[in-house]
Amino acid sequence: MATRLKEVDAVMVGMGWTGAIMARELTKAGLTVVGLERGQDRTPGEDFTLPSVRDEMKYSQRLELMMDNSVDTITFRNEPAELALPIRRIGAFLPGEGVGGSGIHWGALHWRNLPTDFRIKSVIKEKYGANAIPDGITIEDWPVSYDELEPHYDRFDKLCGVSGQAGNVKGKIDPAGNVFEGPRANEYPNKPIKSALPSEMLAEACRSLGFHPFPAPVAIASESYTNVEGIALGACEYCGYCNRMACEANAKASANTTLMPLLRPEPKFELRTRAYVTRLNYDKQARKVTGVTYTDLRTGEEYEQPAGMVVLASFVFGNVQQLLLAGIGEPYDRTTGKGTVGKNYAYQFEAGAAAFFENKTWNPFIGNAGSSVVFDDFNGETFDHSGLGFFGGGYIAGGPAAAPPIAGRAVPHGTPEWGSEWKRATVKWYHHFMRFNTQGSVYSHRDNFMDLDPTYKDAFGRPLVRLTYNGTDNDHKMSRFLLTKLEAVIKAMNPTHYDMHPRPKNFTVVPYQSTHNTGGTVMGTDPKNSVVNRYGQAWDASNLFITGASVFPQQHGYNPTGTVGAVTYWTAKAISEQYLKNPGPLVHA
């Protein structure tokens, strides 16, 4: 029997980026907030310190900061007719665990979607005809526009101390930045990360082909920076121990560095770690949630935490699982196309290349994701899709590996993987290779979705989320197109050797590809096609708000965290300025 605790104004399920942003904004609005986090606490002073933070084996290989699959995982199949089996150890994507969530180990590429991405369905119909969208593709317009989100993008930029080069400030185009981006109210908070030689070589090749290169924007401060909350962030050390790891310099932004220092001393906020939320408590008659039930992993005791409002702020799969188990919203049924919970799952369609230059030298262990150069000439609707046979696109990037040597090495394809020949090639090319990536969109499809697995259960006996996903013809065509553009640029760089890395036909759960999962609780204009309204408020429970990439109707050709942060601030503003004055549905269906 769960012990019933004293009611609070709001409960956060998960204390990653979005739980921390919401907790901060709601305590500022005067609410009492409890943050429930299934994993451990992590503080920069204890957990992000030298020398142990520089441990590639522990963090990059053994995945210290990632979720515990012995407690929770998902099952997976490519096609609806197949038997789904559990992902026994995460591989293709790496959701984090603990305070800060995946926002500790991220690579910190920090993007905004294009203005046209937010009305992509309408734009495609307007440009290519009412019947242009291929059968099976279930993309939707976002119910919120770029212009509405811009102040919130700006706010998140200033929280993180994002480094980059603006290409469009209030409509004034600067060719040093991304000329395709939507207008931003302000320059980036910090100047771009210092460039690396291979990135400069890429930029030159891009310009020679008429493309528009610019430095990759990252939530890594290029210099010491005091953020919008008054927190001092450190300057990047270019250490290369970045992706999958925590930042000892406090330069790579995380909730731990930018928000938790304010929340910890806040009397209206209480953090409870090792608190595993097993149930969202739902009053179907009242169409409201009453709070959550969680297990304190330290004691095994079960608690009911009543709350005036619940913010579902866990990873995509956790958000979907909670709704399906609580019976909130109608589960998506692929055969009828009805229902919304679990619908419009999307991944990120990445493919890449490596190139080798025997007469150029640089240091592959120095830098971060912002050392890369990007061109955005083939993303979303930045280019004409007439006659191409697909929609969507992505940015194309290249730069140094910026990683320590277990992972940060490369040899040309065809070289043996072991023995003296391998060693010689490894040494020969170590200071002379670079990597490229295409960050492709995934346009939602009726056959790609999440529901509950009929067989496999988590450590609490709850059914696992079952993911059915495979790359669509549309997305494969898109990816091959991006690779032809990338290959043209690589050829223009005149490398000694290069290898293209196209995607395999089927999606596989190993090896690592991208942690960018989206959808399942998408936002929209109508309960028939969405789970939450334009403010992230559940259609079926007016005091339940859902944050994170699970509200994306589809995946665009950018890393999602920038948009995740912006949408969370947008939701927080709607709660503070509208909902608290008059609790109830903010949009009437």
Added chain:
Amino acid sequence: MADDTIPRRQFLKRAGAAGTAVAAVMTPAVMPAAEAQPAPAAGAARAAAAATAAIANEPAPLLALTPTEHAFVVAAVDTLIPADELSPSGSACGVDIFIDRQMASAWAGGAKMYRSGPFHKGKPEQGYQLALTPREYFATGVIATNEYSRKTFGKDFDRLAEADRVATLKAMESGKAEFKNFSSRGFFNQLHTLAVQGFFGDPIYGGNKNAVSWKMLGFPGLPATYAHVVDEYKDKKYVVPPQSIADFS
């Protein structure tokens, strides 16, 4: 965040020597170990060096591997990472000890791994689907490789001539080696990944002894604070004697 600054400052102070060693490009310490000749030394220094060598050559106690498994691992890592002009052999670099320590780790015991049934073979796209932990998988792989080796060459893998060891590993890598009820390719991948991790990982894990692979590559290890050199070394190698986590602990 005052609580964060103190450990960092202490660290950087201790790391100061490395920070100012930028000019010491290509000191003997960064030469490939196989080429480094012991310089004529005074008596005391020679005695100290001899003592160090004696410690280094003493067989390390094993935490997990059986004698048969250890013999297999030494033969395997010496074939994957042979002694040549670039580095000593895998076992001389401690990669066998790395694998032993990994086999004793929580990872090998199946930590953070979903282990509930039912178990089905599945498609390759669905990833690893066996009930075995990495430790159990490794033990099974050693037994299966030795069975294959006896059937093909008449003796255990570690007793094979080098050419036959190479042939065996190549057959496993391509999946052509037929193991009884076991994937030779799957086991090769586990073995290969461990060998690469042990060779290139931080020496604190037992492999990459004396940071030998980092010297081979020209990777500086720690402290990895490059903001002050990123422009100067944009188009040339930044080489300093590599330092491990242990050098700062």
